Amino acid sequence: MGNASSTNTHRWLHCEDVLRLILAEIPRPDLNSASLISRDFAVVARGLILQRFVLDISDENKCKRRLDTLRSSPHISERVTELAIVGELTRKRWYHHLKELDDSSSTELERVESLEELQCIIQGGIFKAGLQKVRWDAGLDIPATLINAIQVGFPECRFTLEKYAGSVLPAMPNLISLAATVRFPGDPLLNFQPILLHSPRLHSLRIAAYNRSGCVVRVVTLEDTEDEVHTKPFLTYDPTKPVCEMEIGPRIEELVLEGFTWSDAGAVKSLESISWSRLRKLELTRCNAIPLLRTWVLVGTSLPSLAEFKFVVWLESHDEQTRASATTQALQNFLSSASGLQALHIEGPHHPLVSTIATHHGAILRSLVLHDHERADEPQRATLTTRDLRRLGESCISLHHLGVDVNADYTVTQDADSKVTHYGLR
Structure with a gap:
């Protein structure tokens, strides 16, 4: 039987391994603070600090x-x-x-x-x-x-590239994450062909359209030409080559697109050429993504791993009715075909989607945000009805987070037959 000293030493060796796993996941400022807790924490934390060299x-x-x-x-x-x-x-x-x-x-x-x-x-x-x-x-x-x-x-x-603007990159077989701000007409996945072809381990891709006008959001339409929208020579689609090598990857797990437009042909080519079996998170913000959503359903692309979906669209008063109808239909078809989601965030015309959300995703949905942007004309926006809230409360049994619009007096639209005050939120 060992003495107390050897027993404590053995116990600390196990604790040190656990502590190292925990501290390895925290931000650097917190790691610096952890090194001041005690001598034992300092040994582990400072060792991790020395492993990370930051050059500003x-x-x-x-x-x-x-x-x-x-x-x-x-x-x-x-x-x-x-x-x-x-x-x-x-x-x-x-x-x-x-x-x-x-x-x-x-x-x-x-x-x-x-x-x-x-x-x-x-x-x-x-x-x-x-x-x-x-x-x-x-x-x-x-x-x-x-x-x-x-x-x-x-x-x-x-490699993790947090800022990329379109310069020439060599083949990067170990590029795992890329966040880019670029400028080209549309179909962003096609234009990223030079990177996708040579980055089989890439699993996180976030692309935002460069807006040169500052705070004013520039809407890129299909009528934009290459003369109006400058294209970097490196980020150019070559139709004689595949978008990527389907057999070796990449297999995107996180896709975030902001400010782009899609053509029907570009959407088909992108979805058929890339494996989406591991896609876990999809965000489409201020995109003309109707062709993409519609094609996703038509080509029968399976998304068995999709757990988070965010969709944000701004609609102007002059084309609101036409675009809202097309957007709602595309969203409805996409949500009906997707597997059960755990997190859903929709900013735009969402009122007709409540039934689809409750039916297809209510069982495992944990976070739901439904928001309609305010407009200058009346009505500025319509809130969910108590009937819709009751439907969500009855179907979304695992819901932990709910974000919805309310009126100025913190009420929602009342139904004549609504008497329910508890909606099943935990």
Whole structure:
């Protein structure tokens, strides 16, 4: 039978493993705070802190000092497994970079000395532990030479690109997540063909249309031409090639699209060429997505893993009746064909959809938001009726979160036969 000291040591070894798993999932500021709790927490937390090396390019002098510290401190560089490049250049903000890419035909990227220095450090083999993950969240496009240097030195390193505007990228077989702000006429998945073809592990794709007019939302229509909407040479669809290699991927798990329009042909090509069996989250915000939703039903694309769906559409008064009817019908058909959803968020014409939601998704729906945007003309918007709320309360037995519109006096439209005050929410 061991003594008390050895027993406590054995117990702490197990606790340390659990603590490391927990602390590895928290944000860096919280990790810094955790290191101050106790000596035991400090051992685990500071070890994780040293694994993540953050380089902020917004301050060039500080950035160079960080690189000098990396070179002169083997106890730090030899433990780094995650690299994060963040910030914006002090002389140029992210939206300035986007505007330059939009207005200029040049594809040459701006040189940044600290990034060139970082590339030399990587090629020199300073990261002895091996880079496992690189996250790019800086206000300019990541240089292709830096990507190549990382991929040559660490073939299994995974990439997360938080800001991308359309510059040329090399083949990135370990790109797992991409968030882009770009500008082209429509059919965004087709235009991302050069990336989808060479990124079989990509599982999260978020694409927003660049709006050069600031706070005013620019609506892109099918009548927009390539002369009016500048297309980056790299992000161009080649109909002679497949959109991606169906056999090897990617298999998108999260797809978020904002501000795009779709053609019927583009929707068909996108849905037939990409595997959607793992799609878990789908968001379509301010998109003319009727062709996409309609095609999803017509081609019989199965979405067995879809759990979250968000749809946001703005309707103007002059075309509200026509577009609202078409949008509602497309949504109704899509929701009827989709598997049971756990989270549903609709902003737009949703009142005719209550019955479909309750019938097809009520059993496992945990979060539901139904919102109709206000308009200048009367009626500004109509709230759900108590009959609709009662239907949702009776069908959505697992609902934990409900968001609906109410009148100015915090009431909803009353039905003559409505006497129910409890709607089954928990």
